[in-house]
Amino acid sequence: xxxxxxxxxxxxxRPDPFILREMNxxxxxxxxLKGAFSGQRQWTPAWRDATPKSSYDVLIVGGGGxxxxxxxxxxxxxxxxxxxxxxxxxxGGGNTGRNTTVVRSNYLYPQSAQLYDFSLKLYEGLSQAxxxxxxxxxxxxxxxxxxxxxxEVMSRWANAMRMTGxxxxxxxxxxxxxxxxxxxxxxxxxxPVLGGFVQARGGTARHDAVAWGYSxxxxxxxxxxxxxxxxxxxxxxxxxxxxxxxxxxRIHSKQIGIAVAGxxxxxxxxxxFRLPVTSYALQAxxxxxxxxxxxxxxxxxATGAYVSQSDKGEIVIGAGLDPFASxxxxxxxxxxxxxxxxxxxxxxxxxxxxxxxxxxxTVDIVHDSSPIIGPTPVGGLYINCxxxxxxxxxIPVGGWTFAHxxxxxxxxxxxxxxxxxxxxxxxxxxxxxxxxxxH
Amino acid sequence: MMQxxxxxxxxxxxxxxxxxxxxxxxxxxxxxxxxxxxxYLFFRDNPKGxxxxxxxxxxxxxxWFNTSxxxxxxxxxxxxxICEPAP
Numbered sequence: 001x002x003x004x005x006x007x008x009x010x011x012x013x014r015p016d017p018f019i020l021r022e023m024n025x026x027x028x029x030x031x032x033l034k035g036a037f038s039g040q041r042q043w044t045p046a047w048r049d050a051t052p053k054s055s056y057d058v059l060i061v062g063g064g065g066x067x068x069x070x071x072x073x074x075x076x077x078x079x080x081x082x083x084x085x086x087x088x089x090x091x092g093g094g095n096t097g098r099n100t101t102v103v104r105s106n107y108l109y110p111q112s113a114q115l116y117d118f119s120l121k122l123y124e125g126l127s128q129a130x131x132x133x134x135x136x137x138x139x140x141x142x143x144x145x146x147x148x149x150x151x152e153v154m155s156r157w158a159n160a161m162r163m164t165g166x167x168x169x170x171x172x173x174x175x176x177x178x179x180x181x182x183x184x185x186x187x188x189x190x191x192p193v194l195g196g197f198v199q200a201r202g203g204t205a206r207h208d209a210v211a212w213g214y215s216x217x218x219x220x221x222x223x224x225x226x227x228x229x230x231x232x233x234x235x236x237x238x239x240x241x242x243x244x245x246x247x248x249x250r251i252h253s254k255q256i257g258i259a260v261a262g263x264x265x266x267x268x269x270x271x272x273f274r275l276p277v278t279s280y281a282l283q284a285x286x287x288x289x290x291x292x293x294x295x296x297x298x299x300x301x302a303t304g305a306y307v308s309q310s311d312k313g314e315i316v317i318g319a320g321l322d323p324f325a326s327x328x329x330x331x332x333x334x335x336x337x338x339x340x341x342x343x344x345x346x347x348x349x350x351x352x353x354x355x356x357x358x359x360x361x362t363v364d365i366v367h368d369s370s371p372i373i374g375p376t377p378v379g380g381l382y383i384n385c386x387x388x389x390x391x392x393x394x395i396p397v398g399g400w401t402f403a404h405x406x407x408x409x410x411x412x413x414x415x416x417x418x419x420x421x422x423x424x425x426x427x428x429x430x431x432x433x434x435x436x437x438x439h
Numbered sequence: 440m441m442q443x444x445x446x447x448x449x450x451x452x453x454x455x456x457x458x459x460x461x462x463x464x465x466x467x468x469x470x471x472x473x474x475x476x477x478x479y480l481f482f483r484d485n486p487k488g489x490x491x492x493x494x495x496x497x498x499x500x501x502x503w504f505n506t507s508x509x510x511x512x513x514x515x516x517x518x519x520x521i522c523e524p525a526p
Contacts, residue, residue, distance in 0.1 A: 263487070265483070265484070265485035265486070265487075266487050269484070269486075274478075274482045274483065274484065274485075275482065275483075275485070276477075276481035276482050276483070277483070277485055278460070278483055278485050279485055279487070279510070323457070323458055324453075324458035324492070324508075325458075325460070325485065325490055325492065325510050326510055326511075326513065327487045327510045327511045328510070328511055328512070328513060332440065332441060332453065333440045334440060334452075334453060334454040366481075367480075367481055423477045423480075423481040423482065424473050424474055424476075424477035425473065425477075426473075426477075
């Protein structure tokens with residue numbers, strides 16, 4: 001593989017006055033104050049909705065968080081700005097806009113802990129790096145134990161995290177009663193809370209802001225973000241990828257990255273290979289907004305409850321996967337029912353709160369619940385997939401490591417264990433068993 | 440709620456069943472290479488559209504059967520015996 005020549009310092013092919021205007025509009029308290037004197041009419045679109053050129057140094061298929069972050073880090077870290085992100089719908093309209101906005105790095109195995117903690121560290125500085133408020137709220141991620149066995153598993157889990165340098169603190173029952181007063185701590189609770197642990201650095205971030213922050217920052221560096229552009233075929237030359245055919249015509253590129261989550265198998269089929277991926281529907285729901293009642297994220301693996309409260313006041317509930325393959329972007333009723341039942345056993349007071357909206361995303365599940373970030377069997381074609389039910393928290397590291405392999409042809413050290421060939425060598429990183437999340 | 444027609448019990452709600460995933464996967468011979476074995480264990484077509492899959496009526500008669508189902512609309516196109524070839 002030939003590494004791409006960096007294009008840093010070279011003028012953009014199309015000097016676009018829009019970019020220059022954008023570059024001058026750094027978001028700040030001062031710009032807000034200035035705008036107050038002119039009716040806030042100075043604001044321009046946050047990013048440039050581009051029409052594609054005929055060729056690029058790198059093409060990214062998929063304008064979700066991972067694709068947009070990849071484009072940004074290609075430009076920022078590697079100086080490769082002749083890049084387009086091709087999105088079939090609108091940016092951030094897939095799983096990026098459909099998750100429960102939780103960020104955390106509470107994984108069991110060292111490879112995963114390092115990967116996800118790098119992501120959380122990037123999230124911690126992301127608002128400043130992107131000059132876009134992603135509303136990161138490190139309100140803590142609490143995991144509950146309901147049995148003696150849960151307690152043992154969680155002390156092993158929390159200790160494993162601490163050994164890899166990730167923060168984790170075991171909690172006693174009394175501490176949980178104080179931290180999360182809405183929990184049913186009564187003597188007749190169906191699922192008694194015996195203890196648990198907290199990752200204090202875990203929390204939530206505004207998902208739309210992550211997509212738009214990366215878009216704006218990438219757009220400012222010259223990246224083309226192309227919406228309503230569906231990849232219909234790959235163009236190959238001598239066994240290597242040479243471009244894509246889209247509804248907007250042919251676009252040439254010798255370096256292409258796929259970051260399309262639940263549709264990874266569809267794109268892989270177009271390119272002529274298969275993936276160890278099955279697509280499932282993962283649903284979530286929110287209640288109508290209520291006053292502050294829950295100021296941490298709470299996960300109870302045993303009951304399937306995964307709950308937080310948004311800044312708007314909605315109770316945000318994440319459900320489990322539908323137990324059959326689906327591309328439908330809607331969750332089944334039975335899973336919704338069992339999720340709500342589990343949640344209400346833990347939080348009986350939520351029983352009077354009406355559910356306002358329910359939706360689902362199509363997630364890419366692999367057998368060990370760990371991602372794939374690297375080359376494919378087709379030369380010049382790379383893939384970032386397999387994040388399953390946990391893609392949002394991994395957006396920064398997914399983009400960072402995927403940009404690295406696209407720019408240099410070599411895997412980033414964090415991504416080395418997360419290659420497609422582990423499904424042949426057997427070196428799985430089995431977080432399906434390890435991290436206790438149902439993905 | 441999605442419903443499936445168990446060949447023995449008739450139409451029942453989806454939660455009575457357990458989905459066994461892609462059907463008609465042939466186990467490779469004992470001397471298979473790592474590549475063939477990995478392919479058998481992990482790699483799937485995962486189609487957006489018609490999928491041939493197996494189900495078990497776990498909370499009913501306990502019998503396995505095959506279906507073809509659309510993974511976008513969830514429409515069950517046909518139900519056939521566990522030993523029958525795909526129609």
